[in-house]
Every structure is written in structure tokens, then in C-alpha cells.
Amino acid sequence: MAIIELKHVRKQYDKGETIFNDLNLSIQEGDFTVIVGPSGCGKSTLLRIMAGLEQVSGGEIYIADKLENDVPAKKRNIAMVFQNYALYPHMTVAKNIGFGLKMRGAKKAVIKEKVQNAAEMLDLTAYLDKYPADLSGGQMQRVALGRAIVRDSKIYLMDEPLSNLDAKLRATMRVELTKLHRQMQATTVYVTHDQTEAMTMADRIIVLYEGVIQQTGTADEIYTHPANTFVASFIGIPPMNLLQASRQDGEFCLAGQPLNISKVPADQTDLIIGLRPEDISPTFDSPIAMTVDVVENMGADQYVHGTLGAQPIVFRDSSHTHYHQGQSVGLHFNRHISNFYDPQTTQRLEEATWQ
Amino acid sequence: MAIKPNKWTLLLFLAIPLIPLAVFWIFPLLVSIWLSFTDWDYISPTFHYVGLNNYTQLLSSHDFQAAVGHTLYYTVFSVIPIIVIGFLLAVLLNRLKYTYKFIQSLLFAPWVTPMIGMAIVWSWIFNSQIGPLNQVLHALHLPAPQWLSNPQAAMWTIIIVTIWKNVGWAALFYGDAISKIPRSLFEAADVESLSIWQKITHVLIPLVSPTTLFLFIVEILDCLQAYDQITVLTQGGPAGATRTLLYLYYELGFKQFQMGSATALSIVILVVAAILSFIAIRLSRHHVYY
Numbered sequence: 211m212a213i214i215e216l217k218h219v220r221k222q223y224d225k226g227e228t229i230f231n232d233l234n235l236s237i238q239e240g241d242f243t244v245i246v247g248p249s250g251c252g253k254s255t256l257l258r259i260m261a262g263l264e265q266v267s268g269g270e271i272y273i274a275d276k277l278e279n280d281v282p283a284k285k286r287n288i289a290m291v292f293q294n295y296a297l298y299p300h301m302t303v304a305k306n307i308g309f310g311l312k313m314r315g316a317k318k319a320v321i322k323e324k325v326q327n328a329a330e331m332l333d334l335t336a337y338l339d340k341y342p343a344d345l346s347g348g349q350m351q352r353v354a355l356g357r358a359i360v361r362d363s364k365i366y367l368m369d370e371p372l373s374n375l376d377a378k379l380r381a382t383m384r385v386e387l388t389k390l391h392r393q394m395q396a397t398t399v400y401v402t403h404d405q406t407e408a409m410t411m412a413d414r415i416i417v418l419y420e421g422v423i424q425q426t427g428t429a430d431e432i433y434t435h436p437a438n439t440f441v442a443s444f445i446g447i448p449p450m451n452l453l454q455a456s457r458q459d460g461e462f463c464l465a466g467q468p469l470n471i472s473k474v475p476a477d478q479t480d481l482i483i484g485l486r487p488e489d490i491s492p493t494f495d496s497p498i499a500m501t502v503d504v505v506e507n508m509g510a511d512q513y514v515h516g517t518l519g520a521q522p523i524v525f526r527d528s529s530h531t532h533y534h535q536g537q538s539v540g541l542h543f544n545r546h547i548s549n550f551y552d553p554q555t556t557q558r559l560e561e562a563t564w565q
Numbered sequence: 566m567a568i569k570p571n572k573w574t575l576l577l578f579l580a581i582p583l584i585p586l587a588v589f590w591i592f593p594l595l596v597s598i599w600l601s602f603t604d605w606d607y608i609s610p611t612f613h614y615v616g617l618n619n620y621t622q623l624l625s626s627h628d629f630q631a632a633v634g635h636t637l638y639y640t641v642f643s644v645i646p647i648i649v650i651g652f653l654l655a656v657l658l659n660r661l662k663y664t665y666k667f668i669q670s671l672l673f674a675p676w677v678t679p680m681i682g683m684a685i686v687w688s689w690i691f692n693s694q695i696g697p698l699n700q701v702l703h704a705l706h707l708p709a710p711q712w713l714s715n716p717q718a719a720m721w722t723i724i725i726v727t728i729w730k731n732v733g734w735a736a737l738f739y740g741d742a743i744s745k746i747p748r749s750l751f752e753a754a755d756v757e758s759l760s761i762w763q764k765i766t767h768v769l770i771p772l773v774s775p776t777t778l779f780l781f782i783v784e785i786l787d788c789l790q791a792y793d794q795i796t797v798l799t800q801g802g803p804a805g806a807t808r809t810l811l812y813l814y815y816e817l818g819f820k821q822f823q824m825g826s827a828t829a830l831s832i833v834i835l836v837v838a839a840i841l842s843f844i845a846i847r848l849s850r851h852h853v854y855y
């Protein structure tokens with residue numbers, strides 16, 4: 211069941227540009243939905259619209275099937291982690307976390323226990339008596355997160371709650387938040403520009419770019435079949451290879467070699483082939499060969515960057531082979547997954563497949 | 566690259582701005598302290614040293630003790646309403662975005678208009694026969710006191726005029742402080758479903774506490790120095806009911822020409838002001854968030 215639904219939402223800031231023109235989305239009850247997109251694409255605005263902190267210029271917002279356009283934030287009972295933390299500077303960490311509970315008349319013992327539990331999970335126990343001014347950015351961010359998770363809310367909105375943590379802490383917090391979500395089963399909308407967070411935590415991912423939803427789906431769906439070249443290049447590290455191929459004598463060719471792609475619309479003269487780095491492997495007997503430029507050693511495997519004709523290309527290799535600059539390497543394409551894009555519309559050509 | 570100034574250059578640059586301070590403040594202060602140990606009468610060229618006599622006489626005099634009481638009463642009942650009303654005004658005005666500039670200048674007007682002129686207008690308003698205030702009160706069948714000739718009411722006319730003069734100024738300071746609080750703190754309070762009252766008491770008031778402290782000190786000092794409204798409206802009367810410490814100082818010095826006692830009193834006022842400021846700053850360490 212959809213617990214949050216946005217229908218034809220338009221948002222324009224006072225005499226500013228239009229952020230959303232006709233945005234439609236629905237968030238399923240109990241899901242951990244991640245909204246991912248580059249900086250400035252409207253993620254925070256979207257979250258604030260759901261929280262009731264921002265009025266829409268058009269369209270409808272339904273929460274639990276009730277039209278809530280005019281319901282103010284304080285009547286929505288939604289917990290939120292603010293991107294800029296919004297901690298009260300005159301309260302200690304413990305007071306900040308427990309403040310909402312106290313205002314809603316919770317018992318002292320209950321507040322204390324909840325704050326204690328949250329602090330343990332967030333590794334903040336040592337800082338409970340400090341003031342925000344004495345905390346690092348990452349610590350403040352965890353306090354902001356703590357303030358949301360002590361609440362008993364049906365919906366949790368989190369605006370980049372881990373963006374300021376170091377890599378190790380971020381990895382632990384990802385697991386903690388996933389566990390917490392599994393425990394509470396509360397609907398969570400989580401905003402990030404970090405695709406690792408999106409891929410690892412989400413039941414459902416919404417990719418947002420320039421105020422337009424590019425794709426909605428599970429991590430798997432989005433990773434294996436990006437709906438357009440933006441999603442293809444945004445999700446995945448390093449991003450999907452996007453190789454231009456054009457028709458020669460009716461066949462799509464790359465580096466002069468025919469590729470055997472079928473079901474391409476007849477009027478398509480060019481197309482873009484999408485290939486994940488792990489779907490390309492080195493081989494001795496391929497007429498398609500790249501020139502190695504840089505090798506990134508990731509430990510378990512390595513990313514070999516280079517050029518194919520004039521186009522950049524990268525593949526993943528886990529064989530510990532030694533590559534050197536200028537070396538020519540034959541390439542083999544894994545043809546199990548078909549991703550082809552129209553260079554004009556940038557959209558995926560749904561029918562086209564490898565033969 | 567920084568040039569390291571030598572000690573004397575530094576001293577020189579420090580000393581120059583200190584000259585006016587020395588001429589207009591430190592020097593007169595020293596002269597006052599010295600005068601307070603004499604019986605100079607403001608006119609004659611001769612005087613005698615009387616030691617602490619001025620102080621002992623002053624502190625034990627009935628006039629002085631009464632003036633302390635009046636000053637206290639006047640200060641408490643002026644400063645508290647100024648701060649409370651100023652704060653409430655600022656909260657209300659904060660919601661009016663567009664007319665704000667106009668209202669700001671309106672609020673500032675009483676503070677910059679000379680008090681003498683305004684006090685004359687007020688003395689007409691409070692006039693018990695022809696004043697508009699009592700005419701309104703009569704029309705409403707409310708008690709209309711003899712504002713300026715009844716001792717109790719006279720003090721309140723002074724208080725009302727002082728509040729009227731200072732409240733807009735306080736509201737401006739609060740308005741500025743409120744506008745500097747990040748909006749997201751109130752949004753966080755909204756998300757936590759706080760009521761308006763909870764937002765004011767738990768978020769707004771603590772966050773403007775530096776302004777509250779500042780206003781407390783400034784307004785107390787302003788009350789200690791109140792003179793214009795007293796001299797125009799009541800001249801310390803009736804029967805000394807509005808004679809504050811400063812007004813007593815004026816009477817001692819420039820009506821009774823007891824310059825020694827007057828300067829002794831001025832030193833007492835100075836010490837009281839200094840102690841009050843010190844206490845306020847001390848308290849602030851525990852209750853003010855910066």
C-alpha cells in the first residue's frame with residue numbers, strides 16, 4: 211500500500227526557477243526508499259514537501275490516503291533528519307535527542323532509556339553532556355539522527371544523514387540503520403547522493419535528476435537495466451561504459467567490427483551500448499582492442515582504463531595480470547545483459563538485444 | 566609577512582584613542598571622587614575637607630533611603646515591562662515581513678526624539694483636567710486618578726513614559742536577534758509537533774537570552790539615569806514620591822548647592838551601577854547561551 215503519494219506536484223520557489231514540474235511518486239508502506247541524485251536536483255525540497263515544511267505550487271500530496279496539502283508539519287507526525295542537522299545550540303546532546311519526547315510528555319525514565327539506547331547505537335555515549343558547539347560535524351549528524359530515531363513515528367525522512375561520517379563509521383551506520391529499519395518496519399525515505407548507500411540499503415531506489423524522476427526500481431533493476439544514460443552513468447563505480455556505435459552497411463559496428471545487435475528500430479542510425487566494467491573481460495583473440503591508459507588497483511581487483519578508438523572504456527579484472535600504459539588488450543563483451551540507448555533521447559531501447 | 570611593532574609604537578596607538586576617554590571620563594570621575602570629600606557649595610572659591618562625612622550623612626539621611634526605594638520601584642516596574650512587551654512586540658512583528666521597515670522606524674522614533682519634548686506632550690496627556698487620558702477614562706467610567714499630583718499615580722506616569730520610550734527600542738533588538746536564529750531550528754520544532762507556547766519557551770527565549778541580558782543591563786542603567794521625564798512631569802514630587810537617586814543628586818547639587826554630598830551620591834550611583842552590571846554578567850555564565 212502506498213503511504214505517501216505525490217501526484218502532479220509542481221514546486222516553484224518565490225520568483226525562482228521551477229524545481230519540479232509534474233512529479234509523481236508513491237512510497238510503499240514499510241519500505242526503505244532511497245532518493246538518490248546529484249547535488250541540487252531537488253532531493254531536500256522533495257523531502258521537505260513530504261514533511262510539510264514546504265508548500266507545493268500545484269498537485270496533491272497524500273499521506274495514508276489522506277490529502278495533506280494544507281496539513282502543517284506539526285500535525286503530520288513525521289520524524290525527520292535535517293541535512294544541516296538543526297540541533298538546538300542551547301541543549302546538550304542528551305537533551306537534543308530527548309527534547310521531542312519531553313515536549314510530548316514522555317516519562318523521564320522512558321526518555322532516559324531511549325536516549326541511552328540511541329546513543330549506544332550511534333556511538334555517542336561519551337558525548338551526551340556536550341553541547342553541539344563542541345562536536346565535530348559527524349558527531350552532530352549522529353545527534354540529528356538520534357533525535358529522529360527515538361521517535362515513535364510511522365514515517366522517517368532522512369536527508370543525507372551519513373554524509374559527514376568517515377568511511378568506516380558510515381559502513382557501520384549503514385548496517386545499523388538497515389537493522390533498525392528491519393526491526394521497526396517503519397516507512398523510511400532516505401535522501402543521499404551516495405550510490406553505495408542507495409544500493410546497499412534500499413528496498414526501492416528513486417533516481418532524481420534536475421527535478422525529474424529518471425527511474426524507480428530495486429537496486430538490482432537499476433543497476434542491471436538503467437533506464438537512460440544518466441542513470442547508467444550515475445549508478446555504479448566506475449560508471450557503466452557508454453560506447454557510441456553507428457550503422458555501417460546495415461550493421462552496428464564498434465572499432466570497425468560488426469556487433470550483432472538485433473531488434474533495433476530501423477530508423478536508428480546510431481546507438482549507445484551500455485556495458486558494465488565487469489561485463490568486459492580481456493581476451494587474446496578479439497578484433498576489438500583497447501589501449502591501456504591507467505590502472506586503478508582496488509585490492510581484490512583492478513579497473514583498467516583506456517581508449518577504444520577515441521572512446522574511453524574501462525573494465526574490471528580480478529586476475530592480477532599486470533597491464534602497462536600503451537598496451538593493446540583485446541576485449542570480450544559479456545552478452546547476457548542488453549543495454550542500448552538512443553543517443554538523441556538518451557532513453558533505453560527496450561527491444562534491442564545482443565544476438 | 567607581519568611587521569612586529571615595537572612596544573612604544575603599540576602604546577602610542579593605544580594612548581591616542583584613550584585621550585578623549587581620559588579627558589571626558591576618567592578626569593571628571595577623579596575630580597568627583599575628590600569633591601565628595603569636601604563641603605564645596607558650587608559657588609564659593611573656598612572649601613574644606615570633611616573626610617567621609619558626606620557619605621555617612623548621605624547614607625543615613627531619610628531622603629536618600631526614600632530615593633533608593635523609589636529608584637528600585639521605578640527600575641523594576643519599568644525594566645520588566647520593557648523587556649516583556651519588547652519581546653512580545655518583536656515576536657508579533659517578525660510575522661509581518663513587508664511592513665517591517667516602516668514599523669521599525671516607527672518603533673525607533675521615541676528613542677531618538679528628545680525626551681524633554683516628549684515629556685511635555687505626556688504632561689498634557691496626563692493632565693487631570695484637560696488631558697485626553699482622563700477624558701477617555703471618564704467616558705469609559707473607569708477611575709481617573711490625579712496622575713501628576715497623587716504620589717502613587719505620579720510614579721506610574723513616569724514609569725509609563727519610560728516604558729513607552731524604551732519598548733520599541735527593545736523590540737528592535739529582539740527583532741534582530743530573532744531574525745538571526747536559523748529557520749531550521751523552528752522547522753525542527755515543527756516536525757517535533759511543538760506548540761507555539763513550547764516553541765517560545767524552549768527555543769525562542771533561550772536563544773535570545775544574550776539580547777535579554779544586554780537589554781537588562783542597558784535598561785537598568787537607563788533607569789538609573791532617568792532625569793528628563795521626571796523634571797518635566799513631576800520635578801521629583803509630589804512630596805518627593807518620584808525623587809530617584811539621580812534626581813536627588815540634581816537637587817542636592819544644583820538646588821541646594823551641596824556639591825560635596827551630591828558628588829558623594831553620584832559615586833554611590835556609579836558603584837551601584839557597576840555592581841549590577843557585574844552581577845548580571847556573572848549570572849549570564851549560567852543562563853545565557855551565546
Ligand SMILES: Nc1ncnc2c1ncn2[C@@H]1O[C@H](COP(=O)(O)OP(=O)(O)OP(=O)(O)O)[C@@H](O)[C@H]1O
Pocket residue numbers: 223224226229247248249250251252253254255256293403
Ligand atoms: N528556499 C529556496 N529558495 C529558492 N531556491 C531554492 C530554495 N531552496 C532550494 N532552492 C533551489 O532548489 C534546487 C534544489 O535544491 P535542493 O536543496 O532540494 O537540492 P538537493 O538535491 O537537496 O541538493 P544537495 O544534494 O546539495 O543537498 C536548487 O537549485 C536550489 O538552488
Ligand SMILES: [Mg+2]
Pocket residue numbers: 253254255293369
Ligand atoms: Mg539537500
